[in-house]
Structure formats: C-alpha cells, structure tokens
Amino acid sequence: MGSTPLPSTRPTRADAARNYDLLVTAAREAFAEHGTDTSLEEIARRAGVGIGTLYRRFPNRIALLEAVYIDEIQSVCDRAYGFAEKLEPFDALAAWLRSFVGYGVSKKSLAGELTAALGKDSPFFQSCKVNVQEAGQLLLDKAKASGDVRPELELMDIMRLVGGITMGRDMEPEEANRLLDIVLCGLRPARS
Amino acid sequence: MGSTPLPSTRPTRADAARNYDLLVTAAREAFAEHGTDTSLEEIARRAGVGIGTLYRRFPNRIALLEAVYIDEIQSVCDRAYGFAEKLEPFDALAAWLRSFVGYGVSKKSLAGELTAALGKDSPFFQSCKVNVQEAGQLLLDKAKASGDVRPELELMDIMRLVGGITMGRDMEPEEANRLLDIVLCGLRPARS
DNA sequence: TACAATACGGAGGCACCCTCCGCTTTATCA
DNA sequence: TGATAAAGCGGAGGGTGCCTCCGTATTGTA
8 A cells, every 4th residue: 555656846745645644444344244236425434534634635536446456466476476486386376366266345446436437548547557467477587487487388378267257257266166176277287 | 996987998199190101110210310319399390280189198218219219110010920930940040030230229329328227237137138039939949940050059059159249439330240141050069 | 812814614505416206298088 | 968976187296316616624845
C-alpha cells in the first residue's frame, strides 16, 4: 500500500498521506465485504474522513477503484517474490497460482467495473499486466530451470488457464482447486 | 387461500397493452443507442408514458431488462424459423449463426446485467436457452439430413464456438465474419 | 510565533430508482 | 346508450448516490 508517491515542490503533508492510506484500506475492506458497489460515502465514513477529502484524493469512483486494484496487483507481485524466496521452485509457482483461486470474487468485480470504464487495453491495464508478468516469469523460469516444468510452456498460456478457472461462475473453491491440480500436473515434464 | 371464485378475469385493457409495447420498444431502442444504463425516466419519456406507468408494468429495472431480453430471444428464434423456410438447409444454418455476430453489443451488456442480477442458471435463463436450442436444433438437423453438416456435431458445441466469437472485445464485424467462415467450413463433412 | 500553502469536511446540486395516490379512461351491464 | 366500478395513468416526492464548492482548520516554514 505505501504512501502517496508524489515528489512535488512541497512534501506531502502528514495528515494527507495518512488519510490516503486510510481511504484505500477502507475501500478495499468495504469492496471485499459488500461488493464493488459500496457507496463512496460509506467508504469515507469507514475511513473516518469527510466525503470531500475522499474526492480531493480520488476525483471519481473509478480513480478509487484503480487505487485499490493497483494495491491488489502489488500484493500479487509481492506474494510471488515471497514464495520465490521461501519455497522450492515448483512449489513456489504452485502456491502463487493457487493464491489466485478464491480471491477472485471482489477482484473480479473490481476488474469488471474497471474494464467497463477504461477498456481492456487501456494503459492502466497494460501496466498492471507488465508487473504481474515480470513476477510470474521469475517463478516460471526457476521452475523450468529446476526441471519441474516443461521448458516450452509460455507464462501467458498458464495464466490464461488459471484465469479461466477463476472466471467460472459459482465455482466452489474445492472444485477450482481440483482443476488447478490438473493444470499443475500438466506443467510437469513427461516422466521418463 | 382460494383461487378466485370469479371466472371472469377481465381482458387487458387496450391502452395497457399498447403502453406495454411502447415501453419495451422504447427500452430496446434506448439500450441499443445509449447502452444498458439508460435511465428508466428516459425510457418512459421516449415511450411517451409516465414513470408510474413504467413501474406498474415493470416493478424494477431488472424486470424491464428481462422483457427486452425475452423479446430479443424471441426474434432470434423467429429468424431461425424464417431462414428454415426460405433457404437451403446449410445456408439457413449459416445465415442464422451469422445473424448472431455484430448484434452482440447491446445484447451482451443486457445479458451481463441480467446474469449479475439473476444468476447464470436462473429459471429465466434456462427457459431462454430451451427456446433457442429448439430453434437451432431444427436448423442443424435439416443441415445434417441434407448431408451438409457432419452428423456427429452437437448444437451446443457450435453455439459455444459462435458465442465465443461474439464475446471477443473490440472484435471488428469483418474479423468476426472471417472467424465464422472458418467455423462454418468446419461443419461440413470431409470431401471424399 | 506568524503566515501562507495545503488539507479538511459537509452542505447542497443533480440524477436516478422507486412509491404513492388522486385523477382519467375503459369495459361491462342494465 | 349511459352509469359505474375496475383498471390504468402520471408525476410529485422520498431516499440514496455521485460529485462540487467553499468556509474553516491544520501543517510546515521563516
């Protein structure tokens, strides 16, 4: 999450930075709890901040959604680097992919509203994609290097597969995990 | 909790029936022009009807969307039977499938809002599906009987393929038609 | 400490969804 | 045909949501 990245003439005031974080946190929690259509008034209330403060920071609803989404993307990337450090190559990749499944609900509706507003190929999504790809590529390359994943596989194909799993409506986490297991098996080289 | 003892249900009044049609027509046009989020006030205005009249007929926004959607499904089915009468079997099937492509824009957002509200497997969608399947099956069976389509093909697979074409974002009609041509070729029996 | 830049907060404008209820139109029946 | 009840009509207004504006409070600097 982190403070506002604004290297401008004067340093950001302490209260402003604090409120920024409060708002993004409140928004993320509210979206997870009550869905993407939570009112901005409710979010400002949760953050203990006036509605005017919210709107100075985020000129409209979409801007707030963007901030929360970027926050989520960041944590997806962070998880990748965390797993890469602590787990064996294949397990790290598996854990990362598994962490996608089930967290889809609020993120899916977030992504849905954002694509509706910005377009799927907007610069915003492009840049999110780049970051996730970079993190995923690290995991995949390590797993290939250790011989646990077939070298000819492409990251984007794997992510599309896993993305397809999370997109299924009314998908039980258990069912999704079974599908994911199949995909994970499919990544391994043929036994000799 | 008796059924009404009076058998004399009065017929729908002429003005009521007229206004119903006016509203559905206005809604369909407005959705096609300005998207699914057109306000109900705007639709009532277009239909030349008070907002109260709209709400008596359609207790909420979803009900109106349903009516328009059913209307579209009906016309999809009608087209199928029309083509079946006027065209050769394969051409009829092809024309019907082609009529899907390009009309996806407003229908897609309609279906999107409806699934969000009702669920993909709601009775409403089930019944829509049944009707479309019945119409499509007629076309497919005729095309199979005339030897223009391989007998082992399933209607649902074909419809999923074509549905997939229309789902692509930013798909040019021209591009969609090319993809459809490939699918249509794929339906024909292997040449001897 | 004093002052200017910056931030805060909520009242209020506008649009939308939906309800309520007094007035109008229609179908029926003597 | 004309009277009458049932059915339908329409729009004011309540509730809520998004967003703007501006007077007041806070913060960093000299």
